[in-house]
Amino acid sequence: MSETFEPEIIAFVCTYCTYAGADLAGTSRLKYAPNVRIIRLPCTGRISPMFILKALQKGADGVLISGCHPGDCHFTHGNYHARRRWMVFRALLDFIGIPPERVKYSWISAAEGVKFAEFINSVTEDIRKLGPFEQYTQLIDQAKAPASL
Amino acid sequence: MAKIGVFICHCGENIGAKVDCTKLAAAMGEHPGVAVSVEYKYFCSDPGQESVKRAIRENNLTGVVVAACSPRMHEATFRKACAEAGLNPYLCEIANIREQCSWVHTDNDQATEKAMDITRSMVEKVKRNNKLQPIEVPVTRRALVIGGGIAGIQAALDIANAGQDVVLVEREPSLGGHMAQLSETFPTLDCSQCIMTPRMVEAAQHPKIRLLTYAEIESVDGYIGNFSVRVRMKSRYVDIDKCTGCGDCITKCPAKKISSEFDCGLGKRTAIYTPFAQSVPNIPVIDKANCIYFKNGKCKICAKTCQCDAINFDMQDAFEDIEVGAIVVATGFQVQNNTMYGEYGYGKYPDVINGLQFERLASASGPTAGKILRPSDGVEPQTVVFIQCAGSRDPSKGVRYCSKICCMYTAKHAMLYAHKVHGGKAHIFYMDIRAAGKGYDEFSRRAIEEDEAAYLRGRVSKVWQENGKLMVRGVDTLLGRPVEIAADMVVLATAMIAQPDAKEFAKTIGIGYDEYGFYNEAHLKLRPVESSTAGVFLAGACQSPKDIPDSVAQASATASKVLALFSKDMLEREPVVATNNEATCAGCWGCVLACPYNAIEQKDIVDRSGRVIKRVASVNPGLCQGCGTCVTFCRSNSLDLAGFTERQIFAEVMGL
Numbered sequence: 031m032s033e034t035f036e037p038e039i040i041a042f043v044c045t046y047c048t049y050a051g052a053d054l055a056g057t058s059r060l061k062y063a064p065n066v067r068i069i070r071l072p073c074t075g076r077i078s079p080m081f082i083l084k085a086l087q088k089g090a091d092g093v094l095i096s097g098c099h100p101g102d103c104h105f106t107h108g109n110y111h112a113r114r115r116w117m118v119f120r121a122l123l124d125f126i127g128i129p130p131e132r133v134k135y136s137w138i139s140a141a142e143g144v145k146f147a148e149f150i151n152s153v154t155e156d157i158r159k160l161g162p163f164e165q166y167t168q169l170i171d172q173a174k175a176p177a178s179l
Numbered sequence: 180m181a182k183i184g185v186f187i188c189h190c191g192e193n194i195g196a197k198v199d200c201t202k203l204a205a206a207m208g209e210h211p212g213v214a215v216s217v218e219y220k221y222f223c224s225d226p227g228q229e230s231v232k233r234a235i236r237e238n239n240l241t242g243v244v245v246a247a248c249s250p251r252m253h254e255a256t257f258r259k260a261c262a263e264a265g266l267n268p269y270l271c272e273i274a275n276i277r278e279q280c281s282w283v284h285t286d287n288d289q290a291t292e293k294a295m296d297i298t299r300s301m302v303e304k305v306k307r308n309n310k311l312q313p314i315e316v317p318v319t320r321r322a323l324v325i326g327g328g329i330a331g332i333q334a335a336l337d338i339a340n341a342g343q344d345v346v347l348v349e350r351e352p353s354l355g356g357h358m359a360q361l362s363e364t365f366p367t368l369d370c371s372q373c374i375m376t377p378r379m380v381e382a383a384q385h386p387k388i389r390l391l392t393y394a395e396i397e398s399v400d401g402y403i404g405n406f407s408v409r410v411r412m413k414s415r416y417v418d419i420d421k422c423t424g425c426g427d428c429i430t431k432c433p434a435k436k437i438s439s440e441f442d443c444g445l446g447k448r449t450a451i452y453t454p455f456a457q458s459v460p461n462i463p464v465i466d467k468a469n470c471i472y473f474k475n476g477k478c479k480i481c482a483k484t485c486q487c488d489a490i491n492f493d494m495q496d497a498f499e500d501i502e503v504g505a506i507v508v509a510t511g512f513q514v515q516n517n518t519m520y521g522e523y524g525y526g527k528y529p530d531v532i533n534g535l536q537f538e539r540l541a542s543a544s545g546p547t548a549g550k551i552l553r554p555s556d557g558v559e560p561q562t563v564v565f566i567q568c569a570g571s572r573d574p575s576k577g578v579r580y581c582s583k584i585c586c587m588y589t590a591k592h593a594m595l596y597a598h599k600v601h602g603g604k605a606h607i608f609y610m611d612i613r614a615a616g617k618g619y620d621e622f623s624r625r626a627i628e629e630d631e632a633a634y635l636r637g638r639v640s641k642v643w644q645e646n647g648k649l650m651v652r653g654v655d656t657l658l659g660r661p662v663e664i665a666a667d668m669v670v671l672a673t674a675m676i677a678q679p680d681a682k683e684f685a686k687t688i689g690i691g692y693d694e695y696g697f698y699n700e701a702h703l704k705l706r707p708v709e710s711s712t713a714g715v716f717l718a719g720a721c722q723s724p725k726d727i728p729d730s731v732a733q734a735s736a737t738a739s740k741v742l743a744l745f746s747k748d749m750l751e752r753e754p755v756v757a758t759n760n761e762a763t764c765a766g767c768w769g770c771v772l773a774c775p776y777n778a779i780e781q782k783d784i785v786d787r788s789g790r791v792i793k794r795v796a797s798v799n800p801g802l803c804q805g806c807g808t809c810v811t812f813c814r815s816n817s818l819d820l821a822g823f824t825e826r827q828i829f830a831e832v833m834g835l
Contacts (some may be wrong), residue, residue, distance in 0.1 A: 055253060056283050057282070064283075076806065078811045088832055
């Protein structure tokens, strides 16, 4: 593999803060890595752990979640729910053998276009270092192979 | 079978120069379920929108994806165009390939590849979009205004003058608020009472305004257009219908030495009292804590004096539930208690007073009938030191903000003092003079140039008593030397702070507040009079420190918001709300815990004979704001969020 590995990353963001921050990065013509695909949701409170698993199952090498800063949630406390959920879910990821570093969590406000661009770049670099996410396919292969007794 | 139309916008060069739109259109044309895939220079233009509409009609499209700029930009535009072509507007989605693709990437191939992913993902979502209808909620055309100061009165009058019903609730026995306490007002020096009391009377006599004084808000339920408010009518012990306001009871009341709140402790009042002579309504209340009858069981002199039999010692607090469609919060401010400035001697030396107390001294209706006399011995002070920013802009006292009015009222105080005490000398310690406003800087200059107020730029470190004088030690930073002034009176321009119960009250109404307890507006610049809760508006100093013109302007702005709300029979809301599958709902109420809006109610499922079979969650679409937190919380996957359903999001992920 002489080419550098280009990770696929799926982002779940809230429409009020981080999606607007991403738009601001655009209107400011900031440049960042093209590896992230954004899925817009009304609030980080809407993000189900199942979405993250689905993204990883689909072949994403990393997932990122971002919403309003604590205290700034448009829906008053959806982001606190998301944060609590993430604290529990992270332990589960670890347990099932998915490195929690593949899932990034952050707060980016509608005014933080620069932070958004920098965050995307740093996450892309981090995931690139981790390499492709192959544990999932390995698990499938293991399940297909005859059980060793 | 899905028939999706994909419309790829070049946005001039904005997208077209980076993303290969022809390639994108061709690739999307191949995608299963896509019936039309075209590109165009500007789809948001008139001919562009027309071509979208034509494509919908000609191909009977079941969904539309516009790959263009951010949905925050033109989602509404294209949804409207779809509706005009007969397609349910919620079957239209935007793929953001400008702000989040062409503008932020340098490599054309990578940008094109990303644009394909984004568009494909949206196509997959749209295939699973449902037809949605805007939610209609009825509007109760009655407004509640909380607070009877100048902001509340202005809002109430503006709404009432437009022909809508208003309930004006004030917790003190009289309307008026802080403005009624002021002597003259800057920058015109017109008497506050003279401009305020006619407004109070107008509000009280207005056929469209129902005035509830000595009343407090107990609870607020409901949502925009449909609030249910419980008001506690505190017992006045005086029958408001029988009392004529003759005032005989007040004259005869033997408990005469109670410190008057209205005069900021500088005057005295009786136990049965009206806060001030021009009170509206002019009906006294009995202060239970200080009434001799309530303390000793003997007296009732007021009842014996009253010729209308209006005194009723058995009166109880009464409660009333009022239905309103909009709420204006105009609960005002308080003046900071400056006992925390021990070094200035407030609370220790009677002649160290605050700005509001000075207003009472200068007021013709005040305890000294408008003569500037110092509180300790009633002598006219020959030297007065005013200390600005006593509390404001002082992080160590917990107030980092500027109280906004102090520079102006201190200039006014110095002028009033100069006009009333000829030969008196006013010294003003200041940090900066902030006199932004119409006629404001001219006014403060007048204090310096015509009325000879001596402005000293610097802080005061200490005030102490020596030989019957108040010694003020400070620094003049412009001359770079310490200053000591022997004063007869010291006036502290104390900070304007939120009402002590502001945070509690915010929770009662369900609005946000900042670290100081001032209420949060929905957007500091663009929605300054709306709270984050739909249907609740903010007026006056409860939102931030304000002077009278600002409070009045903001109050009128809330009135216009309320009237806009009342201009329709039904409110239309985005249908992005949670829905519940009652068949699978187990009634665990996890969603109730998750919901920030109390939008989830319990609903009984009954059989034919009316027996309750089970209890399930039911989402009130009027209250639901569509965050989706409950959906993620739902253990049985019964809840879903219209517009962002599980199916749609999974399809989006799989489409990438």
